[in-house]
Amino acid sequence: MKEIEIPFENAVVASTHESNYLMHKYWARKPSNVVSEYIKYFTNEDDIVLDPFCGSGVTAIEAAKLNRKAIYNDLSPTAEFIAENTCKNIDKTKYQSLLIKIHNKVLKETEKFFSTICSNCNSVAKITHTIWLHEEKSNKEKMLLVKIACPSCNNKVERTPTEADIKAFKLAETEKIKEWYPNELMIPNGRLLVKEGMKVSDLFNKRALHVLSKIWKAIESLSNSPEKDVLEFTFTSSLAQASKLVPVYSKKGRENQVGGWTIPGFWIPKKYCEVNALNCFIERSKKIKRGKEKQFNHYKNIKWHTESAFSLKKIVSNSIDYIFTDPPYGDSVPYLEYQILWASWLKQSLDFENEIVISDSKERNKDIINYKQLLKLTFEELYRVLKQNCWLTVTFHNSHLEVWNALISSAQNSGFIYENDCYVLTGRKSSNQLLRKGGSMTGDIYINFRKPKSKINQHTPDLQVVIKQIYIESEKVIIERGGKATTDQLARGILMSLSKHNLFEKVIDLKITDILADKFDFDNDLGVWNLRENKDAKLIEYIPLNTRISAVIDSVLSKNKSSGFELDDFLVPIFTRYKNGRTPDTKEIKEILEEKAFEKNGKWLPRLQQKLFKTDLFTKDYTDPQEIIKIENEHNAIIYQLAKVGLKQDYCIWIGENEKRKSIELRKISINQLSIAGVSDKAIKESRINQIDLIWFNPDKGEYLLFEIENSTRLINCIPRLANLTEKLPHLRIPIYIVIPDNIYNKALSSFNDPSNKKLITSDRYLIKYSKLFDNLDLLENKRIDLKNFISAIAEKIY
Structure with a gap:
């Protein structure tokens, strides 16, 4: 068991799936690199990792690869079949030999259904694709187009169906299917477009069923072996592409x-x-x-369980070191209703009654009430099996x-x-798309x-x-x-804040927009909420988000990588620092x-010639009043935040x-x-000491700390003001702190190390x-740093 005091808190960019996870379709499969990062952080080797909704097996497989002891659990035997075969080792030569054997046998028995005549050389050719159109009036399917491949002249062509093409299909239609194929009824569900009385076999035309049934029989006739299992896995993985579910598009x-x-x-x-x-x-x-x-080579590290997540009978209490899981997202994916396509061929029974899901099927009685009941039992069970002071990571992506x-x-x-x-964050290709105009932040919440x-008995406060x-x-x-x-931006912050403090149930029946309307004004034209009272005054109470984003970007760029930076180099620290309501829109990041x-x-x-801001406030040709206001607000907000820290001390x-x-x-x-003791009021004014941005002082102790925030003025302007005070009080070691954007760090260092400036300021100087x-202000707000250590955590001494 690994002792963890601070949970994982970094944003992670999902990589594209590795080839082993691309062998078989599965829904909402979590990125393996992200799962691996969490497992590494929360566990040591030989720790036990559980995923009660393990699905396609990513958590178990990644845990096993990291030499953890993994427990795979899922209600569905079909999911377990997919997960096991994803990591099952085979003799690839034997697999290929059996594959060829099956292919040759089935081809011999079914090639008549696909035989046609090449329009180029009149030799026997093979039909590879047939495009069908469903005619609503007749409720019949019309053959629109045929794609053929001719082995004699290597010709591949698309054409209007010929008499030979139609004849081949009609032969399959009239001939009886000799081998077994599944004929189970599917569960009616309008959302999934499954009609009353619809069967699995209705997803295929008869010619496809001829072929599929013969492939399945050929596989099942083999002796038991890992290669046979993976051939079954190959078969189920190919089913959708052999069905009527394949659209045609331009x-x-x-x-x-x-x-x-x-x-x-x-x-x-x-079509x-x-x-x-x-x-x-x-x-x-x-x-x-x-x-x-x-x-x-880690198969032995996985135990396989097929049981309900709310009844983990095989797992003893307080035995699990870490749980990582991706529970069903309400009605997002009714897994078992989808899996019937594969389970029916595998002759597996699915436990629809105990599935934790919201389903639109009237036959299932799977509503939000049932979902909440079963989810409650599940978390009680997870609490039972997890060791004390250990961690549970839950991934979620649902807006309801x-x-x-x-x-x-x-x-x-x-x-x-x-x-x-x-x-x-979504994978690299998608993260580049994040910066397209009008894009929005995408990804899952962990x-x-x-x-x-x-x-702990958690107290729930009243509604007010x-x-x-x-x-x-x-x-x-x-x-x-x-x-x-916007409402969406506010909702992100509100929901996570309420959730963290266990307050969410108090507002579940209320409209957040109605609550907001009592305190804030909504601009219908812009679609945004505004402060109703003391707007201008309140704008300095927090550091602007754009300033924070700018600081992160400057921090990254200051590393001076000659090869340049990946987009993720910026996105990861931005989304790690600024979450929920503070999550920036991609338009802001892009700008x-x-x-x-x-x-x-x-x-x-x-x-x-990068500059943090477009110009200096004191240049005569500056004309944009909005930019001046923006810079002043930022400048004052930083002073305000530092002043509050000083007051607390x-x-x-x-x-x-x-x-x-x-x-x-x-x-x-x-x-x-x-x-200031020893300095007259007149001297303070004439030497411009009273224009120093911020001074913390304790007159009883003779203690002074000077702060200048240099986001827009020329750095040289502040040096005389600071020097005047240190000159008036030479007996005190007055530390001077200059707060600067990351991208002018080198310029500031150079200015203060200039010999002429060194003579002016003899006190200790810090940047x-x-x-x-900004990072440490957040840590202070979240009580992650001691107040007395705040200055030492942020200041870097200039020597």
């Missing part, structure tokens, strides 16, 4: 392109493609062989409030403590729960406390976003990134005259008159980068 001017089973449900397109089923089987075997190129509430409340009411949540050493929490969270998000935020860098050959390089606070003139909020927390300041 792409880039090319007509009659063949698709795949990518549409949710069992949608049989009006579909019948692919030669034997070809489907052989083509799928190529993917299987690629997936089996690497031997899996009821489903979200069912998950969170079930976990918390079972005794788990909600510690944090992380984003997992929630880390902890089982405490003893069960909940609503106050909503107001606090919303105001923070609106202020950080420059005074306006800031493109100001500072340019893309070349997929890499981002810093612009040669019992310092008196002085804020510069210029800043106080422009901000009521800054005036409120600053003393009215700066008084504080934006990125360090």
Whole structure:
């Protein structure tokens, strides 16, 4: 058991699936690199890792590869079949030999159904694809187009069906299917497009069933072996492409392109493609062989269980070191209703009654109430089997409030403590698409729960406390976003905040928008919420989100990689730091990134004359008043945050005259008159000491800390002001702190190390980068850093 105090908190970019996970279709398969990262973080070698909804087996397989002891559990024997065969080792030579044997046998028995005449050389050719159109009036299917391949002249052609093409199909229609094939009824479900009385066999035309039934018989006649198992796996993996579920579409001017089973449900397109089923089987075997190129030498590390997640009878209490799981997302994927396509051929029974799911099927009685009941029992069971002070990671991606509430409340009411949540971004190709205009942040939420050493009775406050929490969270998000935020942006922050504090159930029956309307104004034209009261004053209470994003980008670019940076180098730290309501929209990231860098050959390089802001406030030709306001708000917000930290440490606070003139909020927390023992009021004014941005001081101890925030003014401007105070009080070692954007760090270092400036300032000098300041302000807010260590954590001494 690994002792973990702080849960995993980094955003991770999902890699594309490795070849072993591409052998067989499965829904919502989690990225293996992400699962592996979590397992490595939360466990040691030989620890026991459980996934109660293990599905296609990613958690168990990745845990086993890391030399952990994995427990695979899933209600579905079909899912277990897919997972086991994903990691089962085979003799590839034997597999290929059996494959060829099956192919030759089935080809001999079924080639008459696909034999035609080549229109180029009049030799015997083979039908590879047939495109069908369902005619609604007659309720019949019309053969529209045939694709053939001729071995004699190597000709491949698309053509209008000939008499020979039609004859071959009619032969299959009239001849009786001799071998067994599944004829089970499917579960009626309008959402999945399964009609009353629909059978599995209805998903195939008769010619496909001739071929599939013979392939299956040939496989089942083999002696038991891993190779036979993987041939069955190859067969089930090829079924969808041999069915009527294959749409025909046009792409880039090319007509009659063949698709795949990518549409949710069992949608049989009006225009579909019948692919030669034997070809489907052989083509799928190529993917299987690629997936089996690497031997899996950790099979013994996995125990296989097929039972309900709410009744883990084979697992003793307090025996599991870590649980990683991806529970069913309400009605997103009714797994068993989908799996009937494969289970029927495998002759497996599916336990529909105990599936944790919301289904639109009227026959199943699987509604939100049943879903919540079973999910509650599941988390109670997970709490039972997990060791004390160990961790449960739950992945989730569902926007329905009821489903979200069912998950969170079930976990918390079972005794788990909600510690944090992380984003997992979609894979590299998609992450590049994130920066397209108008795009939005995509990905899953991974929630880390902890089982405490003893069960805690969690107090649930009254509704007014909940609503106050909503107001606090919303105001923070609106202020950080420059005074306006969309409902979606607010909802992200509100839901996670309420969830973490176990408050969600209190508002499940309320509309969040109605609650927001009591405190904030909604702009219908822009679709955003605004502050109703003290807007201008409140804008300095939090550091603007754009400033925070800018600091992260500067921090990355300051590493000076000559080869350039991947997009993920920016996205990962941004999404790690700024989550939920603070998660930036990709438009914001794009605008800031493109100001500072340019893309070349997929890499981002810093612009040669990059500046954090477009110009200096003091240049005469500056004309954009909105940009001036933006910079001033940022400048004042940083002063405000640092002043609050000083107040918490019992310092008196002085804020510069210029800043106080422009901000009521800054005036409120600053003393009215700066008084320094040994320095007259006139000297303070004439030497411009009273214009220093921020001073923390304790007059009784003779302690002073000076802060200048240099986001827009010339660095040289602040040096005389600072030097004046250190000169007036030479007997004190007054530390000077300069807060700067990361991208002007080198410029600042050079300025303060200039010999002429060194003479002016003899006190200890420190630089504080934006990125360090912002990160540690968040740590302080979340009580992850001691207040007395705050300055030492953010300041870097200049020697």
